[in-house]
Amino acid sequence: MEVLNTFMTWIFRNRLGQIENFMEHPIDVQREIFFELIKTAKKTDFGKKFHFQEIRSYADFARQVPIHDYEQMKPYIDRCMSGEQNVIWPTEITWFSKSSGTTGSRSKFIPVSPETLEECHFKGGKDMLSLYVRNYPDTKLFSGKSLTIGGSYQVNPLDGTKNSFYGDVSAVIMQNLPMWVQFARTPSLEVALMSEWESKIERMAIETMQENVSSIAGVPTWAIVLIKRIMEIKGADNILQVWPNLEVFFHGAVAFGPYRQLFEELIPSPRMHYMETYNASEGFFGIQDQADSEDLLLMLDYGIFYEFIPMEEWESDDPKVLPLQEIELGKNYAMLISTNAGLWRYKIGDTVKFTSIRPYRFRISGRTKHFINAFGEEVIVENAEKAIELACAATNSTIVNFTAAPVYFEGVSGKGAHEWIIEFETAPEDREEFISLLDNNLRDLNSDYDAKRYKDMALSAPRVHFAESGLFESWLRSKGKLGGQNKIPRLSNNRDFVEELLKMRN
Incomplete structure (x- = not known):
């Protein structure tokens, strides 16, 4: 090797x-x-x-x-x-x-055209490796396999030829990779493209823990879920006891900062590197090309x-x-x-x-819109407002205001979630029913949120605080923003607003 x-x-x-x-x-x-x-x-x-x-x-x-x-x-x-x-x-x-x-x-x-695959997505993957080799010339990356965590794809039912497909961008790329790349990656394509995530994580864990994995590529959310499962199966204190030659995690899709500490607990090695890419459904746009800077x-x-x-x-x-x-x-x-x-x-x-x-x-x-994308769920304001609207209609309740933010993975054994603060004009009689409806409506409206909520694997059920009357008005007044067009963002990818409101409730 x-x-x-x-x-x-x-x-x-x-x-x-x-x-x-x-x-x-x-x-x-x-x-x-x-x-x-x-x-x-x-x-x-x-x-x-x-x-x-x-x-x-x-x-x-x-x-x-x-x-x-x-x-x-x-x-x-x-x-x-x-x-x-x-x-x-x-x-x-x-x-x-x-x-x-x-x-x-x-x-x-x-x-996704043939040109997009070859000249954009595949080229981006090659350049990611080229820049990594430049930054770390003593790398042993190619002595092991790359663990790639992707989604799934299916036949496009709108095209009668049955020769058209759609799926997560990772699955589209993975299915079309040349044979030499397939040889260098793990798990098998059959497992990597499974659609049912609970079985998929289990199969991935069993397959990949037998391999010499030197790199991981994927979204932090699923990488954490997989690593934890392998550690559980092997009774390991950290993943280096399973993959001693692991040296880099190529990550993207969500901000990595909130996950870094947890990854350092799971992979306690000063030789471990983290490299960000900006690869979306629409194209491959950026790569972290400097070892000492997070710029792309x-x-x-x-x-x-x-x-x-x-x-x-x-x-x-x-x-x-x-x-x-x-x-x-x-x-x-x-x-x-x-x-x-x-x-x-x-x-x-x-x-x-x-x-x-x-x-x-x-x-x-x-x-360009307020959103939560801490785990790859890409929940936008329109999703949240519609989910609440439907939950209110079903429970004969009305709201004054709301805001929501992520709860990031809490330690090695913790899970992520969304935390909501909702102030009602007319509160629902059954609060648990409202929370369940809110969650289910979001799953219906947003396929990425639904995937992360599947069997609580990446996201637990939402945590909802039913705020006392006047909380949001009090917060705006405390900031000198009462009146006019001032308002608290409905969704935020950080916890600043949620934390301030929770402190005001205490």
Whole structure:
């Protein structure tokens, strides 16, 4: 295995020259990507509608092609899912990445073209390894196997050919990986793509604890659940007693900070590394390229053209939109993407702040809407408001206000949850019934929340505090924010508001 490790390390170092090229010439690379996208898609239905053949500059593109959110792209995507081709992208699209939905949809279905797989997702995985090898040249990563924790996929019932599929982006990628990569990973594809999570975790634990695992890739939530189960089976005090050569966790999807201490308890090694990636259903956007910084390098040659809306312009009917060369350091921007799968000027819902321009590095600063995404559940305000509305209707109750935040994993044996504070005008007679309805409604509305709540494996039932009358008004008054448009955010990915309100109740 030592010879293989040396060879693979050399292979991945070779990509570094291309990475350095877009770091040194970012605008030139983005310009090439832009014109290639326009040229390739000009004969699609979308390209004809918006006269791509007449686009000669970015200014033409910005003037002719409107900004799209998912609901505006959905009619085109629905046609693709029904089996139509050449709608938004010319090559055949038979895969769709499924993620949590918008106001009108329980789930979003994002097209994944062959180019997106090869030039974006696969390339991102290779670059992640290339940058890791550069940062840690003495790595023994390739002497062991990579444990990959992914989702599942299924046949797309809307396409009568039965040759179209949708699933979690991790499952889409995993199912399409080349054979040499399948050889280097664990567990078996059959187990990795199981849909029933309780059986899946058990099977993964049994398979992977027999392997020499040197790296883990996935969402922190499920990695913790799996590691705990393996430790339980083996009677281990920490996972290094099972995998002594484990050296890195490649993570993404949620903020890692709240999980770091728990991972250090589970993997007590000063030689353990953590590397963040920004890989979403829509594309692979960033990689933590420096060992001593949590900033992400914006990956500019993956077939994605970037634009940015300053957050102060977000609510505008005609927002100012900036290409990459016009962004400023330290400002909060919503990101727009045009991709080699046919998303055009698409709002992905994430916000970023740039920390460097040469090269372009950034940090994910949040979402364009209030949300909770501590465990990969992606609960947005619309989900929460609808779930409460339905629970109130069923229990003849009415609310004044509410807020919710995550409860992060509490120690090695603890589980995560959502904690709610709800003030009622008319309280429900049966509080437990209300809590159960709130939880079940959220599961119906949001597929990612439902997956995390399955048998309490990653998320326990919500913790709900029934607040006394006037609590929210008192908090606003204490902050000098009473009246006008001031309000407490309905959802937050940190516990600041919840903790302050709980202190006021004591």
